[in-house]
Amino acid sequence: MQAEIIKTAATIQTINLASPFEPGIMKQPLQQAFANKRQSTRRNGKPIFNYHYNPNEEVDVFYEADQVWYKFSFVSGRSGYDNPIPVEQIPQHPP
Amino acid sequence: MAQHTSPQNRPCPFCSAQKADSTIHEEILCYANLANNTQKDIFLMNVNEYAEDHMCMVEQGEQAQVLTQSKIKKALLYAKALGPDYEGLFNSAGAATVNHYHVPFCKKKSPVWRNLEEQRVTITNAQQINQIVHGELSKNWVRSRFFKGKDLDELCKQVYWEVKDLQQKNIIHNCKFIYQQDGSFVWLMSPRLNGYMTYVYHFLEPVGTPEPGLVNTCGSIEIPGGDAIMFFELPDKLSAMQKQIMAQRFKKSLDKTCDRQWQPPCYKRYLDLTSNTSIESINCD
Incomplete structure (x- = not known):
C-alpha cells in the first residue's frame, strides 16, 4: 500500500497511512516539507526557523571510564533562563 | 494523573498550532493519520531545532502528556513510517516542557x-x-x-x-x-527522580570548579539517549581531557536524575492475563 499525499499550494499536505504501509514512507514527503519551510518565510516576512541545526556543532565523546559514547550538541542562538532555579525547588513529581 | 496544562501561564503552543491564524500554525510540516484513526495528527517542525529533521507529532484537541497503550502503538507506527533512520522520544509530564500530548522525532543519532x-x-x-x-x-x-x-x-x-x-x-x-x-x-x-535540568555550563568548567546548585535552560540532558544539548556555541578548543571531564559530569547528571529504586511490575501477573482480560483491571500488588 502507498501513503496518499494530498498537496495543494494553499493547504498543508496530509499523509494518510494505509495499513499495512511501507517502512519509511513518510521520510521523503517530510524531508521535502522541511526543505520547503527553509525556503519560505512567515506571513510577516521573517524566516520560519530561528536557527539551523548544524552537524559540525556536535561532539561525540568516548568516555573512557565507562567505555561508552556520549553526544554533546552545541546549539547557539537559544538563550537560557535569566533566573536560574535552585535545584531543591525542582518539582519531584509530574503536575 | 497529569492533565493538559499550558506552560508557564502562556497559551498552549500545540493548541495554538491548531488555529489557522496563529504563528505556530505556520510551522506545520504536514498532517498525518493512521488507517484506523479518524483524527489527523500534526507534524510540526522545531523552529529551535537541535537535531536533524527535528519535528514533533502533536495530537489535536487538548490531550495530556500521558502514554496509553494506543498512544505507544501510534508512536511506534509513526517511527516505522519515518523509517529506521529516525528515532522518537517521549518525555512524560514533569519532564516535558509542554503538557500537551506530543512526540518528537529526529534523525537517529542518539x-x-x-x-x-x-x-x-x-x-x-x-x-x-x-x-x-x-x-x-x-x-x-x-x-x-x-x-x-x-x-x-x-x-x-x-x-x-x-x-x-x-x-x-x-x-x-x-x-x-x-x-x-x-x-x-x-x-x-528511563524512570526519573525528577525533571532535572542540569546546569550544563558546568560541563565545560575547569577541574575543581564546585558544582553549581542552580539549573536553567542553558542546556538539557536527554535520557536514555545519552545526548547533552548545550544552548551555547561550541568552544574553539576542546581538549581531550576537557571532553572526558564533560562526559564525567554528564554521567553524574544522568545518574542524579535516574531512579534506580523503582521495580517494574511482576510479569507473572502479566502472563496470567488472557486475551480477553484488560490489563487496566489487573493490580500487581
Whole structure:
C-alpha cells in the first residue's frame, strides 16, 4: 500500500497511512516539507526557523571510564533562563 | 494523573498550532493519520531545532502528556513510517516542557543506539515473553528498561504494563524508540527522580570548579539517549581531557536524575492475563 499525499499550494499536505504501509514512507514527503519551510518565510516576512541545526556543532565523546559514547550538541542562538532555579525547588513529581 | 496544562501561564503552543491564524500554525510540516484513526495528527517542525529533521507529532484537541497503550502503538507506527533512520522520544509530564500530548522525532543519532550496536551497553536480566525481549541496559549507562520485538501489539502491551505502574506511582519517565531494518521495534524507558535540568555550563568548567546548585535552560540532558544539548556555541578548543571531564559530569547528571529504586511490575501477573482480560483491571500488588 502507498501513503496518499494530498498537496495543494494553499493547504498543508496530509499523509494518510494505509495499513499495512511501507517502512519509511513518510521520510521523503517530510524531508521535502522541511526543505520547503527553509525556503519560505512567515506571513510577516521573517524566516520560519530561528536557527539551523548544524552537524559540525556536535561532539561525540568516548568516555573512557565507562567505555561508552556520549553526544554533546552545541546549539547557539537559544538563550537560557535569566533566573536560574535552585535545584531543591525542582518539582519531584509530574503536575 | 497529569492533565493538559499550558506552560508557564502562556497559551498552549500545540493548541495554538491548531488555529489557522496563529504563528505556530505556520510551522506545520504536514498532517498525518493512521488507517484506523479518524483524527489527523500534526507534524510540526522545531523552529529551535537541535537535531536533524527535528519535528514533533502533536495530537489535536487538548490531550495530556500521558502514554496509553494506543498512544505507544501510534508512536511506534509513526517511527516505522519515518523509517529506521529516525528515532522518537517521549518525555512524560514533569519532564516535558509542554503538557500537551506530543512526540518528537529526529534523525537517529542518539549514542545509545551506537552503544547497543557496538555492545558497549548490553541487556541485563533479559527475559522473553510472547516473543518480546525485555530487560535493562547495563549499569555503565543510565538506567533504562529495554523492550524489543516484531509483534507490535504485544510489545505495546508489555511497555504499557510498566508505563502504567510508573504513572500510578507518579514517576517521571523518558522514552526513546526506533523501528529497525529487520522489522523489529525497540523501546527504551528511563524512570526519573525528577525533571532535572542540569546546569550544563558546568560541563565545560575547569577541574575543581564546585558544582553549581542552580539549573536553567542553558542546556538539557536527554535520557536514555545519552545526548547533552548545550544552548551555547561550541568552544574553539576542546581538549581531550576537557571532553572526558564533560562526559564525567554528564554521567553524574544522568545518574542524579535516574531512579534506580523503582521495580517494574511482576510479569507473572502479566502472563496470567488472557486475551480477553484488560490489563487496566489487573493490580500487581
